[in-house]
Amino acid sequence: MSSTFAATPYAFQESWIRNSLEIAFATYAGYKVMVALYNISPLHPLSRFPGPMLAAAGYFYEAYYGWICGGKYTQQIKRMHEKYGPIVRINPDELHCNDPLFTDEIYAGPGRIRDKWYHQLNTGGAGPVSATAFSTVLHEVHKMKKAPYARFFSRQQIAKLEGEVLDAAQLVTNKVLSIAQSSKEANKSQHGEVFDVKDAFNCYTADVIGQYAFGTSMGFITQEGWTPNFATWYIPLMADHMGEDIATVMRQMNVVIPGYIQAALDDPENRRVFAEVLQNKSLPDSYKDMFHLSGEGFNFLLAGTETTATLSDTSPSTLKWSHLENKPYFWAIVQESLRIMPGVSHRSARIARDEDLHYKNAAGDVVYLVPRGTPIGMSSVINHMDPKLYPDPEAFRPERWLLDDGSPNYKLQKYLLAFSRGSRSCIGENLAYCEIYIMAALMAFQVIPRATLHEPGEPAEHFKYDHDMIVLQTKNGSISCKISIC
Ligand code: HEM
Numbered sequence: 001m002s003s004t005f006a007a008t009p010y011a012f013q014e015s016w017i018r019n020s021l022e023i024a025f026a027t028y029a030g031y032k033v034m035v036a037l038y039n040i041s042p043l044h045p046l047s048r049f050p051g052p053m054l055a056a057a058g059y060f061y062e063a064y065y066g067w068i069c070g071g072k073y074t075q076q077i078k079r080m081h082e083k084y085g086p087i088v089r090i091n092p093d094e095l096h097c098n099d100p101l102f103t104d105e106i107y108a109g110p111g112r113i114r115d116k117w118y119h120q121l122n123t124g125g126a127g128p129v130s131a132t133a134f135s136t137v138l139h140e141v142h143k144m145k146k147a148p149y150a151r152f153f154s155r156q157q158i159a160k161l162e163g164e165v166l167d168a169a170q171l172v173t174n175k176v177l178s179i180a181q182s183s184k185e186a187n188k189s190q191h192g193e194v195f196d197v198k199d200a201f202n203c204y205t206a207d208v209i210g211q212y213a214f215g216t217s218m219g220f221i222t223q224e225g226w227t228p229n230f231a232t233w234y235i236p237l238m239a240d241h242m243g244e245d246i247a248t249v250m251r252q253m254n255v256v257i258p259g260y261i262q263a264a265l266d267d268p269e270n271r272r273v274f275a276e277v278l279q280n281k282s283l284p285d286s287y288k289d290m291f292h293l294s295g296e297g298f299n300f301l302l303a304g305t306e307t308t309a310t311l312s313d314t315s316p317s318t319l320k321w322s323h324l325e326n327k328p329y330f331w332a333i334v335q336e337s338l339r340i341m342p343g344v345s346h347r348s349a350r351i352a353r354d355e356d357l358h359y360k361n362a363a364g365d366v367v368y369l370v371p372r373g374t375p376i377g378m379s380s381v382i383n384h385m386d387p388k389l390y391p392d393p394e395a396f397r398p399e400r401w402l403l404d405d406g407s408p409n410y411k412l413q414k415y416l417l418a419f420s421r422g423s424r425s426c427i428g429e430n431l432a433y434c435e436i437y438i439m440a441a442l443m444a445f446q447v448i449p450r451a452t453l454h455e456p457g458e459p460a461e462h463f464k465y466d467h468d469m470i471v472l473q474t475k476n477g478s479i480s481c482k483i484s485i486c
Helices: 003-038 053-057 061-069 074-085 098-108 125-130 139-153 157-161 161-188 197-214 229-237 243-265 272-279 291-310 327-341 429-450
Strands: 087-091 094-097 348-351 357-360 367-371 375-378 452-453 467-469 470-473 482-485
Touching: 003 482, 053 061, 061 074, 061 087, 074 087, 074 094, 074 467, 098 357, 098 375, 125 291, 139 157, 139 272, 139 429, 157 161, 157 429, 161 197, 161 482, 197 243, 197 291, 197 348, 197 429, 243 272, 243 291, 243 327, 272 452, 291 470, 327 429, 429 452
Parallel strands: 094 375
Antiparallel strands: 087 094, 348 375, 357 367, 452 482, 467 470
């Protein structure tokens, strides 16, 4: 009798908890169903835009392709365009466009307000990176944060420090050749040891940006071998060993990068980016603390390493950036490389906060009004494969960038999305071009003639875009280019 009596309150409590959980779950599920029904109803402001009903209903559709299939949503968006046309609804709130002629409307210049969308930024930044210009939603705040840094990345500024880029590139090629020579001697073989040339390029790009921004190279080129490098620190973050790599990345953001920045601040005579930014009167003091500065520093390394390193191989003559880019065929090779291998493959939406965008296709038979406040983006890997602009788009064909008289077709260049366009475009575009031209020329003269590719299968297949981890990935993951030198 007494045990029955004692069990009753527990039984009551258990069933009360179970009932409450069931009610909470049913309410939540009911709410989600109502939201999904609203999303696909004619009442939703994006209801007239075509696309799969499941994508419009909720974010699970995008999550399936992004998480379960592993970075494959861009491929699915491409298929949506083939079925539904130039503008498609890819989730409840976002549109995607694949008409390159509309590029400058979406990615407009600083005179027109373009916010970023928090949905996209959620994937991109934690800690100090979340406080950077890149991760800022509002147009006006972004403009204020970016301006003091942008002037250090102008053409004139980069041209002044071009000698440092050349020194780093020459160090890399010398090291490639000397490692090959030593391993040939050690193994009594005709070829040096096989290595991934992208590791060498990652060391190059990280040391260049370190030297440029902090006034100190990060020592990746001069270390023994090519790893670790900055890319090996952060890229596996998305792969196998989450815990350890996140710890390394956090250490970089919170200890190593602040150390480099402090050294630059302690040596203002060196006149590097961070020392100068501190003197900038238009940037409020609240954006000048170590948290904000190290976020930008980390971003320079993050955005300027893997992106540029995937590109650095090509051709010709005298080693000055301005001379090299004036060789039309060399220029065309670089443009074609950026088209096929654009570095950042993930879409990036912009929000025209206070203006509707009016879309009309070239034939004039598809017309849309994109309501103000709607996130709409493009993906380089989709635009760059437009057969109307680039016939036989899968083929690597630099000639497509040249006019009949052999001069560069600069008009075509404005459709290139590799560095994005408009007010939110890449701050490091000039530095990246300088690095690419110089390294490509050195490689063409000193390394490529003696190199053998050691990657299985057809090279075109091996280097082909397959999925996104923000940066472009092949079927085998991050791009690799293993070579040996004879
Ligand atoms: C081939 C090399 C590179 C490619 C393809 C590339 C590509 C891009 C793209 C597409 C964006 C826009 C991202 C978005 O819309 O959300 C971007 C932004 C950015 N890039 Fe690069 N990048 C390269 C090299 C560099 C270098 C060398 C730096 C070093 C300074 C750099 C620093 C940045 C920063 C700080 C931003 C954010 C700009 C802003 O928020 O306004 N990038 N980059």
